[in-house]
Amino acid sequence: MEFIPKQDFNPEKIADSGQCFRLNQLEPGRFRLTARKRCVELAERADAWALDCPAAEFDGLWRSYFDLDTDYAAFRAAVPEKDAYLTAAAKFGTGIRILRQDPWEMLVTFIISQRKNIPAIRACVEALCVRYGENLGREYAFPTPAALSGAGEEGLRTCALGYRAGYVLAAARLVQTGALDLEALASLGDGELLEALTAVPGVGVKVASCVSLFGYHRIAAFPRDVWINRVVHEHYRGRFPLYRYKGFAGVIQQYLFYYARYEGKNTKN
DNA sequence: TCCCAGGCGATCT
């Protein structure tokens, strides 16, 4: 059993922040995360979240995965008081952290994300895992490139991928054959990484930005989706002051996204 | 029935 202080760590918010789709609430105060071929449960205590894993696994995986050694309060401190909207968003989103997720899983997941709402993305990803992922006991792992290559377009369409099935299959083949080395991309600069990712069919700037941010922890990336565009249009006259947040705009983006989606009241979307 | 969802790519002007 390991513990994460509640200070600036909130699984409920992270689960609903749109960056990950396999952190699920089992019951109030209890979450289950499947990632990196592992499954871990988080249980709420008075001042901390308890993880049901050995110390070695926590230190070797989850501490980094949850980005626990980064000071998010320092990012929030860059928000000027005069920006009332972002000040409120940052306060509301305190506890969100940018997880260090698997690049392959992020690539597939965010290809799927286009023109889908978050519950639909979750359903697709879950279907893929159950159908093509390794059985881990309590949950299924995210499928390997080889598994999705073997699924074929029809198999993928069974998981409600729709027209994205061809994109996912193409990506799976690129990675499986070695034509695309996702691990090697980690050594690229932000710009080169974005370029390499957008070369994948079905991956544009927005999806590539999400993969950069959530799969390669490029926290300078600032994915612009319909929610962000809406916020920027309604609260910033179409111009968001990115210059204030150089190097960590992705963190700000998460606060904006989470707050905007909450504000839209349709928390279901 | 219409509209929208963490867009992208092809096809126009």
Next chain:
DNA sequence: AGATCGCATGGG
């Protein structure tokens, strides 16, 4: 280079 449109699927 910018604007428009089709694309699968599900939910409100």
